[in-house]
Amino acid sequence: MKFQSIVLLIVVMCASSVKNEAIPLEGGRSVDVSDPHVIDIANFAVTEYNKGITLSKLKLVKVIKGESQELSGGINYHLTISASRRFQDIHNQYIHNYETVVLEKPSEHFRNLTSFKSVNA
Numbered sequence: 001m002k003f004q005s006i007v008l009l010i011v012v013m014c015a016s017s018v019k020n021e022a023i024p025l026e027g028g029r030s031v032d033v034s035d036p037h038v039i040d041i042a043n044f045a046v047t048e049y050n051k052g053i054t055l056s057k058l059k060l061v062k063v064i065k066g067e068s069q070e071l072s073g074g075i076n077y078h079l080t081i082s083a084s085r086r087f088q089d090i091h092n093q094y095i096h097n098y099e100t101v102v103l104e105k106p107s108e109h110f111r112n113l114t115s116f117k118s119v120n121a
């Protein structure tokens with residue numbers, strides 16, 4: 001490989017690693033990934049995401065890590081989850097990680113999926 005190509009490769013790798021880094025929430029606290037409420041929030045995110053697609057819907061595998069951030073009147077959950085996608089024509093399932101943000105207002109029984117992004121490993 002030419003020197004220029006190597007330099008370019010390093011630049012691209014650095015740029016993508018910065019882009020994929022989770023931005024910590026201000027005042028965020030890490031959550032217990034086995035907390036049933038956290039798992040419920042993760043399932044909500046997957047269910048909401050699935051509403052937008054017709055084929056190969058996702059199924060939650062597990063919550064990998066997460067943070068919660070208290071806001072006035074609500075809590076923001078920033079969760080990194082692993083989910084499987086099953087394709088109809090093949091029997092394989094494809095497991096991938098996603099970063100989700102869900103806003104919950106417990107007093108209003110309100111939840112909203114704010115963000116759902118694929119994490120490039």
Ligand SMILES: *[C@@H]1O[C@H](CO)[C@@H](O)[C@H](O)[C@H]1NC(C)=O
Pocket residue numbers: 112113114115
């Ligand atoms: C939910 O979040 C999305 C994305 O931030 C936003 O566009 C939408 O207005 C929100 N819905 C409600 C009901 O707040």
